[in-house]
Amino acid sequence: MNILTQKNSGSLYYSDLPLLDNELKTVLYDSYKVSGDNLAVHHMPSAHSIVNIDKIPRGDGACSCVMTETHYNTFTCGMGTGNRPDDVALYEALSNEDRTLFDEYDLMENYRETRPNVSMDEVEERMQEEYRLSMDVKEQKQESQSEQIKEDGCK
Numbered sequence: 001m002n003i004l005t006q007k008n009s010g011s012l013y014y015s016d017l018p019l020l021d022n023e024l025k026t027v028l029y030d031s032y033k034v035s036g037d038n039l040a041v042h043h044m045p046s047a048h049s050i051v052n053i054d055k056i057p058r059g060d061g062a063c064s065c066v067m068t069e070t071h072y073n074t075f076t077c078g079m080g081t082g083n084r085p086d087d088v089a090l091y092e093a094l095s096n097e098d099r100t101l102f103d104e105y106d107l108m109e110n111y112r113e114t115r116p117n118v119s120m121d122e123v124e125e126r127m128q129e130e131y132r133l134s135m136d137v138k139e140q141k142q143e144s145q146s147e148q149i150k151e152d153g154c155k
Helices: 003-009 047-052 068-073 085-092 096-114 120-154
Strands: 026-028 039-043 062-067
Touching: 003 096, 026 120, 039 068, 039 096, 047 085, 047 096, 062 068, 062 096, 062 120, 068 096, 085 096, 096 120
Parallel strands: none
Antiparallel strands: 026 062, 039 062
């Protein structure tokens, strides 16, 4: 669901809180331990797409820690459940890099709309960190695949 639809339906979550400890921290999915801190890890690009298209294990996916309710506001939250096939098809037609940029823009718009006490400069800086991690993960996967192809060719 997109932010405008949620806003119009009254289901968009707003918060006056400043950033929570570790909020917008960039992590690999498996490296973040949930600790009752009201944060969720948000894959960018989506977990469903990195597993099915890019063949990157879910646990190796680049994520940003976001407030749980903010995570529910994002376009891709819950997209892998099968209830939005048209959205999935359009989203997954994008390249890995374009999916990452789409998700970062979506998250920045969510913060701009719903988190008035959070600095957008800080959000943008953190999104740049997430972008770099996401591209590093993609590059490492491509290098690993190239090495595997070379090894298989030598056998």
